[in-house]
Amino acid sequence: MTITIALPSKGRMKEDASEIFARAGLRITAVGNDRSYRGRVEGRDDIEIAFLSASEISREIGNGTFDFGVTGEDLIREGLTQVDERVEFCARLGFGHADVVVAVPEIWLDVDTMADLGDVAADFRARHGRRLTIATKYWRLTQQFFSGNHGIQLYRIVESLGATEGAPASGSADIIVDITSTGSTLRANHLKILSDGVILKSEACLVRARKPGHADDPVVEEIVRAVRAVL
């Protein structure tokens, strides 16, 4: 059986993903030219590479289109329901680090924890005539964290596909859930992370779509072992 691996085609994860595979003895080359969306592993006809964006990799691994993928844990957990039944996290790759966090305006001096935020949410309608609003593209992670982990039910998510940190200042939402790495975008927008407001510490992962045929496929095991050995 040919084993397929989906790797980031662009952006911050592309080079690091190829480098890890090269160190693991799986040297990847593009088929055709550098802009091609297909690749191969030198000397291996039993492995095929597809290049996709990090968010597409999450979706397609969930659908079982590929056997393996490299993408951010945040995108996998946000993109898929029943994630642990559908994919196995085989290795954390040590790049693409970003935290998914809850951040509120710095001027909310009395709000430092999720419990404080729960109090604000409970009073919000009485004070402002509407629910607390959260700008994010991480709908699923936000709902799990607010409703599931912290029992906060009174909020409304406002979908944000870019410049999320600007939402409180522009008035389109009260608070945000977004990723941060250096923290500079949050600081520039006068937002602070709640002390227990880290939803997920994400990094790039090697993930495997759970498929019945994998159990006795030696190439599947070889890929996982080779990548783990160079971390």
Ligand SMILES: Nc1ncnc2c1ncn2[C@@H]1O[C@H](COP(=O)(O)OP(=O)(O)OP(=O)(O)O)[C@@H](O)[C@H]1O
């Ligand atoms: N500073 C950062 N900003 C955004 N994403 C980051 C950052 N650091 C690491 N990442 C990770 O990179 C991944 C997103 O990568 P990228 O933006 O290339 O993918 P994408 O969402 O598919 O791209 P696009 O939105 O352009 O289609 C996520 O897993 C995210 O956690």
Ligand SMILES: O=P(O)(O)OC[C@H]1O[C@H](OP(=O)(O)OP(=O)(O)O)[C@H](O)[C@@H]1O
């Ligand atoms: O904590 P920091 O180091 O400031 O990084 C966080 C910022 O980086 C990302 O945006 P970016 O403009 O890189 O791209 P994206 O939103 O298109 O992914 C992300 O959405 C945050 O806004």
